Amino acid sequence: MAEKRDQWLGLRRMHLRLRFLQGESTGSYVTRLAARNNRPAEEVLRSMGTGPMPIDPQYTEMYVSSYARERLATLAGHTVAEMQERLIGLRDEFLMPEDAKADWEWPWDARAGYIVQACSLCAARRGTRSPAWLILPDPWQVCLRHRRWTDNSRSTRHPYIDLSGLGEVVRAQQRLNRMRKRLGPAGRWVFADACSILVRSGYLEEPAQSKQWGVLAATLGEQRVRPLAQFSRLVLLARDLAWLEVRRLSRALGSTEYQDWLARTTSRHGHRFVEPLTVWHRQHRPLKQPMPQLFGEGVPSSAAVRRATGHALPSPLAPVEDLTCLPWVRLPNSMDRLFL
Incomplete structure (x- = not known):
């Protein structure tokens, strides 16, 4: 980005850290990190740079610049390498181009993979009661621990399929x-x-x-x-x-x-x-x-x-x-x- 950046932007870790969910999307993680610290998602994003308003992570993945990735790692209290290992969307192949006009984007369609709802019981074990979302190569996931099939349905009535009888x-x-x-x-x-x-x-x-x-x-x-x-x-x-x-x-x-x-x-x-x-x-x-x-x-x-x-x-x-x-x-x- 061409404009001068605030050198102090996003250089302090947020008070409460967040446990990772395997396969979680970047957008879901950022939203959960904000909720964990009782902050609006917009406030967390402002600490990462400049870009559009957040979109509900159930609809698409969030992609960030290298600058925003560094700031997010600092806010989360992890190294960039740790963040890349746990969040696929932060790996180099999904970074925004260097000449991008914003530090993040929420395109209508994810560049790769499907947005799949995480098992709510697994999410609860990691400290969240709100829906969490994964980015996966297939449009479904089987949770063997809790015998649940989740997919990219947005149904609030049937957020998962019980496999106890299957x-x-x-x-x-x-x-x-x-x-x-x-x-x-x-x-x-x-x-x-x-x-x-x-x-x-x-x-x-x-x-x-x-x-x-x-x-x-x-x-x-x-x-x-x-x-x-x-x-x-x-x-x-x-x-x-x-x-x-x-x-x-x-x-x-x-x-x-x-x-x-x-x-x-x-x-x-x-x-x-x-x-x-x-x-x-x-x-x-x-x-x-x-x-x-x-x-x-x-x-x-x-x-x-x-x-x-x-x-x-x-x-x-x-x-x-x-x-x-x-x-x-x-x-x-x-x-x-x-x-x-």
Whole structure:
């Protein structure tokens, strides 16, 4: 910014610190920090520089300049590095350009990811009773601690979906967590490929026609229930893809087990999955060239990973459609608010 700044602006830590929520959006954190210290959000922002009035963080993400990021870190009582580690929106890739005319912005649509409501019980454990909002690569989250499914719905009547009677969804998330821990960065593109295969198959397109999901769909709407109705199958697909991908990436995939995998997997999932699984199988042949180390200290370049594996190295908020090597993903366009 061209004008002279106040050198003392935002150089004093606020009286009360705030506990982080995993995956929280920057806008939600700033709003909670203000409420924690019994201050209007506008006052906190004025200590960070100059820019537009705040927007309710349930609608979009807040993006800041490097100057505002430093001031926010000081106000919060953390280093910039600590803030970047805990708030994805403060990482360098999401900073505003140096020649920006303001220190922050609240664009109508988040540049990446979805705004998803945080589990209110998790938020309460960290000292907040008001809604908190996350920025995630997928438009939902499963809280295993409290058995809740939250999404980017803005419903005040049904802010979450109780999973206490939906054990299959809970078990599916547990399997997904184990798979991602084992695969590391590759877990995201395996999940993305499973999403694409599921879309192509047409599996459970109309949950209202299912006895299991019909009542919930009548209450919450088919669009909101569809991800839950598909989730168990989606994770089973991801698990089967992961079995092959783990062996492929470790250069331990033999030709016999490569061929056997397709027959075994199509038999397990049924005829409607044969075509998309066959396409995926052809695109994930045993590797013939050295594979960049995904799990060591040095992070390989995305270009090197793509050359070796056919997939990009995922960024934290990379959407499914950018990660999959298959062409069938159908997700909302950038202006959609799924469940408003």
